[in-house]
Amino acid sequence: MSSPSELGIMFRLIRRNPVSMLGLIIVVTFVIVGLIAPYILTRPEEAWGIAYNVKDRFLPPSPQHPFGTDEYGRDMFNRVLLGTRFSLMIAVGVVGLALLIGIPVGLIAGYVGGKVGTALMRVTDMFLAFPPLLLAIALAATLGRGLTNTIVALAISWWPWYARLIFVQVNSIKSLPYVDAARVMGLGSLTIMFKHILPNALTPITVQAALDMGSAILEAAGLSFLGVGVPPPTPEWGLLVSMGWQSINRAWWISFFPGLAIVITVLGFNLLADAVREAMDPRLRKALIMKGV
Amino acid sequence: MSKEYIVKRIALLILVVFGVLIITFVITRLIPAHPELLWAGPHATMEQIEKARRELHLNDPIYVQLYYYLLNFVRGDWGVSWRTRSPVLHDVLSALPATLELVIVAFIIAIVIGIPLGVYAALRRDRLADHIIRVLTVLGASVPVFWLALIVQLVFGSWLHILPAAKRVDEILVLRTGFHPITGFYLLDALIEGNIPVFLDVLRHMILPATVLSLYPMSLCARMTRALMVEVLNEQYIRAAKAWGLPGKLVTFKYALKNAIAPVIASLGLSFGYTIIGAFMVELIFVWPGIGFYAAMSLLSFDYPAIVGVIVIVAIFYSVINMVVDIIHAIIDPRVRL
Numbered sequence: 001m002s003s004p005s006e007l008g009i010m011f012r013l014i015r016r017n018p019v020s021m022l023g024l025i026i027v028v029t030f031v032i033v034g035l036i037a038p039y040i041l042t043r044p045e046e047a048w049g050i051a052y053n054v055k056d057r058f059l060p061p062s063p064q065h066p067f068g069t070d071e072y073g074r075d076m077f078n079r080v081l082l083g084t085r086f087s088l089m090i091a092v093g094v095v096g097l098a099l100l101i102g103i104p105v106g107l108i109a110g111y112v113g114g115k116v117g118t119a120l121m122r123v124t125d126m127f128l129a130f131p132p133l134l135l136a137i138a139l140a141a142t143l144g145r146g147l148t149n150t151i152v153a154l155a156i157s158w159w160p161w162y163a164r165l166i167f168v169q170v171n172s173i174k175s176l177p178y179v180d181a182a183r184v185m186g187l188g189s190l191t192i193m194f195k196h197i198l199p200n201a202l203t204p205i206t207v208q209a210a211l212d213m214g215s216a217i218l219e220a221a222g223l224s225f226l227g228v229g230v231p232p233p234t235p236e237w238g239l240l241v242s243m244g245w246q247s248i249n250r251a252w253w254i255s256f257f258p259g260l261a262i263v264i265t266v267l268g269f270n271l272l273a274d275a276v277r278e279a280m281d282p283r284l285r286k287a288l289i290m291k292g293v
Numbered sequence: 294m295s296k297e298y299i300v301k302r303i304a305l306l307i308l309v310v311f312g313v314l315i316i317t318f319v320i321t322r323l324i325p326a327h328p329e330l331l332w333a334g335p336h337a338t339m340e341q342i343e344k345a346r347r348e349l350h351l352n353d354p355i356y357v358q359l360y361y362y363l364l365n366f367v368r369g370d371w372g373v374s375w376r377t378r379s380p381v382l383h384d385v386l387s388a389l390p391a392t393l394e395l396v397i398v399a400f401i402i403a404i405v406i407g408i409p410l411g412v413y414a415a416l417r418r419d420r421l422a423d424h425i426i427r428v429l430t431v432l433g434a435s436v437p438v439f440w441l442a443l444i445v446q447l448v449f450g451s452w453l454h455i456l457p458a459a460k461r462v463d464e465i466l467v468l469r470t471g472f473h474p475i476t477g478f479y480l481l482d483a484l485i486e487g488n489i490p491v492f493l494d495v496l497r498h499m500i501l502p503a504t505v506l507s508l509y510p511m512s513l514c515a516r517m518t519r520a521l522m523v524e525v526l527n528e529q530y531i532r533a534a535k536a537w538g539l540p541g542k543l544v545t546f547k548y549a550l551k552n553a554i555a556p557v558i559a560s561l562g563l564s565f566g567y568t569i570i571g572a573f574m575v576e577l578i579f580v581w582p583g584i585g586f587y588a589a590m591s592l593l594s595f596d597y598p599a600i601v602g603v604i605v606i607v608a609i610f611y612s613v614i615n616m617v618v619d620i621i622h623a624i625i626d627p628r629v630r631l
Contacts, residue, residue, distance in 0.1 A: 019428060126312030131566025131611045137573075138320050138604045141592060142331070218437055225439045225574060227593045241440050245578075248443060249451055259440030266435035274431055 013279040020275030026268025034088030037081050047078035049233025058251045068253035070244065076254060079235040080261050086236045087265065090151055090220045091213035097155035099209055102162025103198070109163070110170030111193050121167060127160040133219050140228035150220055150229045158212075162205060169201035207276055214269025221262055237262045298623055306616045313608045318362050321601050322349065331597040334375040348372070366605070372598030376591065381602035384587060389606075390477030391461060392572055392583030398480075398503040399568060400561065403510035408557065410511075411518025412550060418523055426515065433512030439574035442505045446578060449501060457498045459580040466494050502579040506571055510564040517560045521553035555626040562618030566611045 014020040038044070045051030053073030061068045067076035109120035127135065139153035173179065174197060182192050221238025223229030230236040232243065237258040244254025322328050329345040330337070337345070346352065350361045365371065371381040414426040450458020457463070461479060466472075472491045474482045480499075483492035525531065526549055534544045569585070576585035584603060591599035 019424060122312075126309065126316060129309045129313055129612050130316075130608050131570055133570045134566075134604055134607055134611075135316070135320075137570075137592065138317065138600070139324075141595070141597070141600050142320055142325050214435065218435070221437050222439065222570070222574065225437075226577075226589055238437065238439075241437070241443070245443060248447055252444075252447055255440065255443055259437060259444070262437050262440065263432070263435055266437075267432055270431045270435050271428075274427070 010276060010279045014272070014275045017275060019271060023268045023271025023273075023275060026264060027272055030084065030265050030268060031088065033081070034084045037085040041078050041082060043075045043078045046074040047082040047235060049074065049079070049235060058247070060251070061253055067257040068251065070251070070254045071247055076240075076257055079240060080237070080258050083235040083237045083240060083258060083261065084265075086147070086230065086234060087217045087220070087262075089147070090154075090236075091216045093151035094154040094158060094216040094220070095209045095213055097151060098158035099162055099205070101155065102159035103166050103205070105159070106163035106166025107170055107193055107198060107201075110167040111174055111189070111197060120163075124160040124163045124167075127157070128164070130157065133157070133222060136219065136223060137226065137228060140223050145228060145231040147230050147234065150223055153223070153228075154216060154219055158216075162209065165205050165208060166201055169204065170197055173197050173200055204280075207280075211269055211273035211276060214266040214273070217262065217269075218266050299620060302616050302619055306612055309612045310609055313612065314363060314366060314605065315359075317601060317605055317608070318359055321597075322358060322362065323355070331595070332372070334597065335595055337375075371602045371605075374591070374596050374599040374602075376594050376596040376599065381599050384599065385584060385602050385606050387477070388582060388584040388587045390583075391479075391581060392569070392576065392585055394478045394480060395499065395503055395506065395576070395581060395583060396565070396568055396572060398499055399506035400510055400565075402503060402507035403514050403561070406507075407511040407514030408518050408550075408554075411515040411557075412522055412545065414515065414519040415522030415526060416545065423519075426519070430512040430515045433508045436508065438505060438509070438571040439578065441508065442502070442575045442578040445501055445505055456501055458501065461498055461581060462491060462495050463498075466491060502575050502581055506568055506575050509567055509571065510561055513560055513564045514557060517557045518553060521556055522549060525549045525553050555622055558625070559618055559622045562615055562622075565614050565618075569607060569611065 014024055041047045043051075046053065051074070053069070056065075056069050056073035057071055059065050059069040059073070065075050065077060067080055069075055070079070105120055105124065109117040109124075111117075135157035136153040139156055140149060143149040143153060179192060179196060182196050187196075217237075220229060220236070221241070224236050224238035225242045227242075230239055232239060240258035241255045241262075244251065244256075244258070248255055321331075325331055328349055329342050329351055332349060333341045333345040350358050353361075369382050371385075373379065374381050374384055377384055410426055410430075414423045417423045446458045449456045462472075470488055470491055472483065472486065472488050475485065476482055479495045480492060483489070483495060526545075531544060531549055534548055535541070539548075572581075572583065572585035573588050574585070575581070576583050577589035580586065584607070587599065588603040588607075590596075591603060
């Protein structure tokens with residue numbers, strides 16, 4: 001089911017649509033900026049929140065300070081730039097950890113089946129009974145503020161989605177003849193599960209997970225805004241918006257630009273997700289391939 | 294409509310509520326090293342902490358703790374919020390109507406704008422209008438609701454002074470007209486009492502928060518409607534209807550939309566969860582005295598009994614809404630019952 005040409009076709013489909021291409025460009029830029037952000041800061045101490053510059057408080061956007069300055073005179077452009085790294089860390093952390101829990105659960109539930117499988121999926125369903133973010137709020141409020149706690153809280157409310165997805169995949173793969181053949185040859189269950197079933201179930205879930213990163217960023221920002229996410233002075237975007245709230249009538253830019261960064265990034269991921277979902281639709285793809293895309 | 298389906302669905306709901314309670318028990322009582330410290334609050338005295346230990350039965354084995362947790366939940370003894378100093382269940386129930394009213398209005402806005410937008414996009418498929426609507430709906434799902442609320446409040450409330458930027462109703466107007474809420478749904482109460490000034494004022498207060506909150510369900514609604522309409526418009530029977538020379542409007546709205554509407558309603562049910570969490574932030578910003586405001590204030594002041602209470606009630610409420618949506622879906626579309 002998965003092959004390099006699969007992704008190749010997907011990429012060709014994305015390139016055809018300017019809106020999808022915009023999404024791809026935003027996502028790539030976000031990842032690159034997130035990786036190099038700490039090394040391109042012009043005012044690193046202000047960005048990390050360890051230096052104050054009281055005489056430059058509440059300066060509106062200008063060539064020196066494109067995004068203005070906050071109540072401690074810190075340059076908001078540098079803060080938002082460094083925030084990219086935190087959002088990237090949270091996005092990768094949440095999705096990665098959620099996969100780490102969700103994949104084994106879904107795999108075992110799907111392959112072993114029977115009572116164990118049913119029990120595992122019932123537990124999964126109970127987690128899914130919570131509205132999005134609510135479980136993460138409960139966990140974050142219990143664990144306390146912090147980057148790791150935020151990632152853990154969000155990942156624990158996310159893994160059930162991946163467990164479900166893998167479960168469905170494994171269920172359809174395990175009855176294929178090659179799996180029976182492997183069993184007849186006397187391979188162990190673990191070998192069959194991880195070496196022969198998992199690789200074939202992985203493509204859809206990795207694509208899904210990569211595109212879920214936008215939602216992870218959005219939810220982490222929400223946690224920070226509610227005071228149970230990342231603690232100050234971390235320049236996480238949601239926290240920056242919330243920090244600017246009290247002085248919003250005096251200095252709108254403190255909240256505005258970090259929020260804009262969230263909007264653009266999440267929009268990029270969602271546009272790309274939209275394009276990929278369309279590209280994975282077999283009917284549409286068949287039509288396009290016949291047209292010679 | 295078979296009774297069997299409804300009974301099955303209610304049995305499932307009870308199971309889900311039980312699951313929700315177990316998970317919240319694990320998160321709030323087993324994971325923290327000292328739940329009594331969280332329960333008693335950050336400025337508690339030794340006696341208060343000791344009292345919390347007794348209230349939570351922490352000296353007993355876990356299954357006894359769970360038993361009392363469930364028992365207290367059923368008896369309505371949800372602890373006392375140390376921020377408001379009143380029982381959590383009372384706080385939560387009295388805040389519920391304000392939120393429901395806001396969310397209902399938000400959903401009405403979402404449906405009234407979202408469905409026509411989706412129909413229009415489907416009719417203009419792959420043309421400019423369709424692309425614009427696509428970008429707008431994706432944008433609607435990408436905007437952090439708390440940021441939008443802040444910006445909208447700043448622009449329309451503080452800069453332009455067009456709309457009230459906080460609270461549910463002008464208190465002076467309430468005193469002058471002698472408005473007495475009965476149900477807690479102010480729009481309804483004002484109508485019952487025939488109090489038109491208050492009705493209009495409540496409506497004006499609602500415009501900003503409800504619009505902000507409606508953005509996500511509206512986007513979802515428009516996208517779902519578009520996708521389903523595109524599919525239905527390609528069906529043979531629609532082509533046949535057109536070939537017969539039936540008017541385009543009749544075909545679109547009567548024959549096509551009718552068959553696309555059930556899944557749209559189902560998807561709106563799912564977005565209810567997202568919307569109610571959005572209400573946590575929107576209500577905090579617009580000082581809207583609902584359950585979201587209560588939740589956000591409890592979180593910001595680490596009022597743990599209140600936090601646990603809100604989480605349980607919102608999760609249960611969400612499960613109930615999902616059940617109702619499933620049943621409505623089954624009534625509209627009999628195939629679901631199979």
